Amino acid sequence: MDTRDATEPKDISDRPVPSDTGGHLEEALDRVHASGPEREGWLSNHAPMVVEALAAHGQSDSVHRWLDLYRDRLEDFPDRTAPVTDDNWLSALGDPRRVADWTDHFSRTLAERPWKDVLAQWWPRLLPGLYGGATHTVIRVGHAVRAVAAEENAPRVTELAHALGYWAARHQPVTSLVALPGARTATAALDAVPAIEPGHLGFRNRLAAVRGLPVWADEVTDPDTARERLTELVRAATHRYATHGHGEPTMLVHAATAPNAVLRALDSLPRDQWAPSLRAAWTASAAVTAMYAPAEPVAHVPPVRLSPEEVLQRALAHGDEHVIKLTDTALDVGDEQALAAALRAVELSEPLAS
Template identity: 65%
Template sequence: MDTADTTDTTDTSGVLDEALQRLHVCGPERLGRLTNHAPMVAEALVARGCPDTVHRWLDLYQERLEEFPAGVAPVTDADWAGALGDPRRAADWIAYFRRTLAAHGWRSVLATWWPRLLPGMYGGSTHPVIRVGHAVRALLRDDTSEPRLTELAHGLGYWAARHRPLAGITWLPGAPDAAAGLDAVPPVRPLEGGFPARLARVERLPAWAADVTGPDTARGRLAELVRAATHRYATHGHGEATMLVHAATAPSAVLRTLPALPRPLWVPSLRAAWTASAAVTGMYAAAGAVPYVPPGHLAAGDLIERAVAHGDEHVIKLADTALDVADEQAHAAALRAIELSEPLR
């Protein structure tokens, strides 16, 4: 994936750190189940060279933020397993990771906790791993920033609190490539209910990339998956305009995290990302493909400008992923999301 032309690698404005400091007094969710997308969008906008839009967007989103939740009891190295997957412990988990990151360094903590959290990346509608992916990308640009380290603590803590494994899957015959694999995902029945209810009904998925054993191949396959899921949104996003975005943005977050992870973790990362993308594809399956012809070519800067003007958080994050994929069909997917989604008011 070529991001050289669209990603701001200098990131010297200071806007992201200001935004994160503004946001860290807020909780990771609202109404007990809906995710706070603000830190992810702020990072995406700065990464795409739009720092001047960040605080204006946050002002519009402000009413969707809730105060940081109260803690229950400290999470410790001795008893963390008992707190895993307990959303009431979000504040406890975030505090734990703030302490641990300060003591051990973010790459070491990530390497320790990534394999512990990876089996449960399906909780929170995959938002926790997406938040971690944005935090890691920001740290890879500047790992001396305290607000970015704190953001990683929030992302990992949210993931630990919403940790939910997906077990009991029957693996169907494999597909030759990621696009064919997504085409072969059987729809979840019935197609109703929220994310947790649908996730509980995921029982069969096609095997794909199960034969991968090397980290470099895993990275290539993961990039292929991100591309295929992004492309697919252009023709299948009408199945559920918001939720199907995650079929692309969850594996994209994993791909962005790989450079910060030990190479032996790349293969299991690919497998977890495939399961997440395939599960979301089946949980919100469209009745069939709808051909989509975008209204002309858009340069990268114009695409992110349109996404920002629309304002929806999922639209912005899909546009961010589409700019990583960097081809016409990916751009078409972002434009399709703009058409399908309600704008931020």
């Protein structure tokens, strides 16, 4: 018997996304594209993801104010090395020094071909390496796809080029994972994820310490079923943050936002890519769970019940980029427990300094 709630919506990505943002999103993206995808050699530039999330939830008037607060965390766009071409791309894959070259490659390609065709070609090439940049690579692509799917214009297509270029440059596969006994539901499967041994510092070292993950949804081949299960995973990981986010308030956000980025891309991808996308999203969510899970969960009941609009306002007032991005996913999920997870992120995280 399927233990999922039959009243749950089959897809949390059906909510309409505003296409007309008054030009505020486009202006913000133009500002961001003068900056590189990282700072201090590793930390991801969250500005393009946050401004898209705010615009998608009707907060276009806030994107420049937020970006002004974040601007000290932006670094100049990196130098170019040598062009990436159709003949040499494989040798450049996963080389972060080539991020400008990759961005140029996708800018040229997207100028020549429809963006969905480019995405369909590159998605299966990049999907095995979605752990790069601590999963921010695929998350940025998910935001870019949502933006350009709502309205195709030059700044949004340019953002897709930057996002795909970042993913290609930071492409990082994970191999040799042992398949562990799984569970039927996404919630139970996440509960079954074993934590890594303590003492590993940094995302790369922690990821290397993940030896095995529970099997979940590996039998799915039907595209529509893959979409339903991916929706289930996003919901379960978002809910879980409310009780487990204290393990690492920033990094555990990605257990929910990475699979949601994949979910956002599905409608723009060929259906035969949906089931592989589900499997990659599960592995990413489970790996982040293993890397940062706390020793014990905590019961969490938000002190007040707030509407989705009020939760978004609290996240925006707090300002932290991960809080806003988790709230973005929580609003997609849309239920009370998801909103509680967003409020928990507000409680646990340091606010963006004004």
